[in-house]
Amino acid sequence: MARAGVGVDILEISRMERAATRHPSFLSRVFTEEERAYCESCARPLEHYAARFAAREAVLKALGTGFSEGIGIKDVSVGKDQRGRPVAILAGRAAEVASERGIQEVALSLSRTHEVAVANAVAMTPDVRPRRDEGNDAQREMQASFREARSVIDELERLQDGIMDTLDGEGDAEEPETGELPLAESMGE
Template identity: 35%
Template sequence: MEITGLGSAIVECPRIGKMIQQYGEIFLIRVYREKELVFCQRRTRALEFFSSFWAAKEAVLNCLGFSGPGVSRTQVEIIMDRQGRPLVQLHGSAKLAAKKLGIADFMISLASCRTHATATVISLPGKAVSSRNRD
């Protein structure tokens, strides 16, 4: 299996909790897409899921070569499939960047506890962006 990129990120859950408390809806809609908000808010450990999704977005952006400000986190969407596995769906400039880099898919792993959340993402090559990465 050929790998085109690797990204990882770790975040402190209380830091994300503080951002949500301090900025509320403004923070949430700048970082998360509608489906992500609904999914996380319905969980008993919502903060861990928000933090895991944040870490996943950062790890995907690392795979795409983006770092720092300038790319909207909402361009990377984390979706859970029916078996509870995380999937990546790209939008906007993140989707275009993946296409230019020949990235067709991602493998993603999430882990969290009360204090930290982490994500590891591997990007995989392909000729066209896969169905999971279509708007």
């Protein structure tokens, strides 16, 4: 069955700063050694930590699970491919769920400002994944597939812009109730 799941998450950098300050073991409990090494090598590590936390949430939304079905906090992490682009790394129960659902790849995009980090994830089965085939027909199909993927990314960017516009316009307004726990509480703190 063809399936593509989409997940988006946004996280305020200040929430990551508060969690890291209040709970000294937070970063080592939540992030892999590779993620910590990468983030700590950056000029503003907490922005990168926040992007990676948002990526976890976005990937799990794309898988359709959230942190349920036995998925642990380190079952999703962010690595880099040979070109330096972020990639979702699934381990443990997250990898099992992806396999059970026929998900072959999770495409990942991360963005951040000094205030927020945003992650977009698209989980794809082989039927919806862009293919490389031989011949002109295959080339046209691939181009069409990439156009479709680009339209998904464009829509995610439009949603992200709307979220950013909403956040910019809120100022000190109260946050809407979403049913989500504050970061530290969602981590079992």
